[in-house]
Each structure stands twice: as structure tokens, then as C-alpha cells.
Amino acid sequence: MDPVHFKMMKSPEFGALYKFLGTVRYLWYDDRGYWIFVPKQLTLTKDQLSKFPLGIGTMRRIER
Numbered sequence: 001m002d003p004v005h006f007k008m009m010k011s012p013e014f015g016a017l018y019k020f021l022g023t024v025r026y027l028w029y030d031d032r033g034y035w036i037f038v039p040k041q042l043t044l045t046k047d048q049l050s051k052f053p054l055g056i057g058t059m060r061r062i063e064r
Contacts, residue, residue: 009035016040022052 008014018037036052038044 005035009037024052 009020017040019040021036021038024034024036
């Protein structure tokens with residue numbers, strides 16, 4: 001994660017609005033990926049959470 005993005009993610013303003021859902025790698029050989037955040041007020045069903053992408057190098061941490 002770029003230092004600018006890390007600083008944004010750790011800010012109280014961002015934390016008040018968003019929660020971390022999980023991390024998905026998309027270029028495993030380049031160690032690149034997406035950090036997935038969703039609005040805190042968004043309610044996800046078990047079915048939606050089960051569709052969180054899986055694949056090579058995927059790391060999951062799903063808030064329930």
C-alpha cells in the first residue's frame with residue numbers, strides 16, 4: 001500500500017465512514033492487489049460475503 005493511501009486508511013474521517021472487508025491480489029507475481037473497503041452502513045448478506053473473490057494469493061478478512 002502506498003504511504004499516502006495508508007495514511008488515508010488510518011485517518012479518523014475514513015475510519016468513521018468505511019470498514020475493511022478484505023484483500024484480493026490481482027497480480028500475484030508482482031505482489032499487487034486491491035484492499036476492499038465498504039461503507040459502514042452497508043449491510044452485506046451471507047450470500048454476498050460468500051462471493052468475495054478467491055484466487056491465487058487472496059487474503060481474506062471479512063467483517064460480519
